[in-house]
Amino acid sequence: MALDQSFVGRSYPPTAPYEVGREKIREFAEAIGDAHPAYTDPEAAKALGHEDVVAPPTFVFSITYRAAAEVVQDPELGLDYSRVVHGDQRFAYVRPVRAGDRLTVTSTVEAIRSMAGNDILDIRGDVHDELGELVVTAHTKLVARAAAEES
Amino acid sequence: MAATRRYADVEPGTELPVRTFPVTRETLVRYAGASGDFNPIHWNERFAREVGLPDVIAHGMFTMASAVRVVTDWVGDPGAVVEYGVRFTKPVVVPDDVEGAVIEVSAKVGAKLDDEARTVRVDLTATSAGQKVLGMARAVVRLA
Numbered sequence: 265m266a267l268d269q270s271f272v273g274r275s276y277p278p279t280a281p282y283e284v285g286r287e288k289i290r291e292f293a294e295a296i297g298d299a300h301p302a303y304t305d306p307e308a309a310k311a312l313g314h315e316d317v318v319a320p321p322t323f324v325f326s327i328t329y330r331a332a333a334e335v336v337q338d339p340e341l342g343l344d345y346s347r348v349v350h351g352d353q354r355f356a357y358v359r360p361v362r363a364g365d366r367l368t369v370t371s372t373v374e375a376i377r378s379m380a381g382n383d384i385l386d387i388r389g390d391v392h393d394e395l396g397e398l399v400v401t402a403h404t405k406l407v408a409r410a411a412a413e414e415s
Numbered sequence: 416m417a418a419t420r421r422y423a424d425v426e427p428g429t430e431l432p433v434r435t436f437p438v439t440r441e442t443l444v445r446y447a448g449a450s451g452d453f454n455p456i457h458w459n460e461r462f463a464r465e466v467g468l469p470d471v472i473a474h475g476m477f478t479m480a481s482a483v484r485v486v487t488d489w490v491g492d493p494g495a496v497v498e499y500g501v502r503f504t505k506p507v508v509v510p511d512d513v514e515g516a517v518i519e520v521s522a523k524v525g526a527k528l529d530d531e532a533r534t535v536r537v538d539l540t541a542t543s544a545g546q547k548v549l550g551m552a553r554a555v556v557r558l559a
Contacts, residue, residue, distance in 0.1 A: 291449045292449045292450065294445075294449070295442075295445045295446045295448070295449035295450070296446065296477065296481060297436065297442075298480075300487065302492065302493055302494065311417075312491075312492045312494060313417045313492075313494070318493055320480060320483075320487075321483050321487070321493060321499050322479050325450070325476050326450050326451050326452075330451070350476075351502065351503060352500065352501065352502045352503070353501055354499070354500030354501075355496075355498065355499050355500070356497070356498050357497055359494070360493065360494035360496070403500070
């Protein structure tokens with residue numbers, strides 16, 4: 265069933281602040297096998313001009329996806345979450361995420377399309393720091409596969 | 416931000432060093448914990464097959480994170496990434512053995528975008544088992 269087009273343009277309230285910790289960044293960098301010192305050594309990060317250790321570019325997805333999931337699971341939208349796969353992902357950075365940031369995400373439904381029975385949902389997540397400054401915008405395309413494909 | 420790669424030294428077509436990234440089931444468990452993405456298609460073979468997949472598959476975001484390392488290591492500063500986007504075209508299938516899977520990433524400078532901002536676009540290609548796993552993979556980075 266086609267999704268309700270009136271959801272396009274709808275924004276959701278900002279999420280509760282997520283505090284970025286040095287050890288969480290270290291854990292994430294280790295999980296992707298990336299030994300770049302800017303992720304773990306504050307002095308190395310400062311030498312590159314950063315205030316504290318920075319997070320790998322895709323780290324912020326853990327935060328934006330949690331916010332996007334609220335949109336996807338909005339009962340009014342009526343999307344079947346169990347059929348959702350990740351289609352595209354894009355980030356536009358104002359600056360890198362760094363330890364000490366307190367980040368909130370505001371999600372907006374940018375587009376809803378139906379193609380070959382699949383529902384395609386574009387969600388934008390604007391990530392702001394504690395001063396209200398934009399840090400990064402995440403563009404996430406989710407595809408809910410047609411139910412008929414599953415049999 | 417302080418990239419160490421100089422804008423003046425690169426040209427469209429400049430190739431970045433090719434890299435390979437091994438992925439085992441252990442890698443996926445570790446990534447699930449660090450990222451908070453516990454979807455069972457990334458660790459439970461029975462569940463993955465039930466939903467029509469050939470086997471457990473890697474997190475798309477793990478592949479995305481691996482691919483950009485080619486760029487951040489080349490630039491010298493991960494904070495120099497201005498934009499990064501991919502399309503997930505095929506899953507990286509990770510069998511339950513010691514080798515697991517391998518993601519191979521190559522990249523080249525697609526264009527010099529802005530002489531003043533010293534930004535370049537890097538086009539990435541990521542394959543696993545001979546299949547292209549990312550499409551439209553591009554990063555914009557600010558060089559020195």
